[in-house]
Ligand code: SF4
């Protein structure tokens with residue numbers, strides 16, 4: 001404990017402000033998006049600052065971060081910032097440096113050919129995907145994070161580098177329904193799900209798990225305490241009533257002796273229509289529209305296909321400024337399913353506690369054709 | 375799973391060094407082993423009080439007590455518990471007491 005320093009908190013943010021930001025703090029008058037990925041802010045003092053936003057994979061090496069620093073040193077006096085969707089922003093104050101910075105960013109590629117710093121992510125387009133740990137680091141995932149995100153962004157890169165949609169589309173991914181991140185409130189969400197109940201390792205459960213915690217972790221009350229005999233010794237354990245289990249994996253989070261991951265069973269669910277801003281309509285939760293797509297590493301073709309399908313159907317039909325959820329609610333979800341050609345299944349119907357409020361209790365609906373699986 | 379040897383005793387532990395055999399495998403040698411891991415110079419009555427409260431609560435309820443319960447029953451504020459067990463009530467005290475490793479998003 002000697003010489004131990006604690007409770008010092010993060011450094012004060014203002015110490016990393018570019019000079020132009022420090023000088024004009026609280027004095028900004030207006031901004032415009034001069035092209036995809038480039039913003040211009042004007043201050044009361046007459047100062048302007050150009051901001052170049054670039055995509056990142058979020059998961060990065062120190063070499064990559066050093067390269068970001070090198071760029072910041074070269075064009076921005078060493079200042080740089082990360083956004084809340086893990087894009088990077090470089091600030092410059094004159095157009096000449098802006099041009100040189102953009103040229104430089106565009107020229108940088110990984111050996112495999114991918115752009116290191118694609119410029120974009122502003123306005124009514126698709127910006128970075130908020131995502132999680134996946135198979136890189138977590139122990140409860142049903143899908144990978146980085147892999148799917150790369151596959152989806154490769155497919156949608158044109159929307160990252162342009163602003164042609166009715167409104168911005170936020171895509172998020174979480175690899176299990178702990179939903180770390182933003183899947184519950186995003187326009188399009190990719191979520192990892194299981195389809196099989198957990199295994200129970202009776203021989204070690206009582207030593208590594210606190211059984212009351214396991215019982216209390218189950219949202220559907222599917223777990224009961226039990227005793228088994230192993231080699232003539234009585235052991236405390238649990239039993240899962242499989243007809244009540246909906247494979248959330250919560251019990252595994254609390255108890256390492258109840259693993260649930262399964263190569264065949266696990267996969268992707270797609271949710272749509274969430275938002276967090278209160279612009280025009282109040283914030284919304286995203287809603288389940290595709291209950292299951294198999295895991296298809298390394299490129300997740302079916303997931304990529306459906307994300308694009310939903311995005312393009314929205315782009316074609318929604319009105320200007322309308323977010324995905326606002327559009328779906330205006331046309332009615334039955335039309336959403338029809339237009340997106342998503343087969344509707346009973347899995348999409350809520351059956352958890354407050355489900356009643358999600359059913360239709362009115363005679364207002366449109367006749368639509370049920371879509372067959374293609 | 376790794377096995378640690380200490381003063382002639384063998385303990386099966388997980389990758390974070392928690393006792394896998396539970397309270398059945400717990401003994402004085404384990405306490406001494408964790409003591410040196412934790413960098414605790416001497417085990418005082420106060421240490422023992424925390425260990426005892428944890429073990430009694432676990433035997434009775436099947437779960438480790440919440441931090442507020444531990445504080446209330448021992449009469450030690452959290453700050454004091456950290457003074458006794460520098461890694462805290464979970465990684466320090468529960469480990470020494472032979473309770474299962476804390477789970478969840480820790
Ligand atoms: S969403 Fe689930 S699996 Fe993914 S990082 Fe969070 S807890 Fe882990």
Ligand code: SF4
Nearest residue numbers: 218245246248249251
């Ligand atoms: S997976 Fe979820 S629903 Fe199934 S037993 Fe575990 S906690 Fe309950």
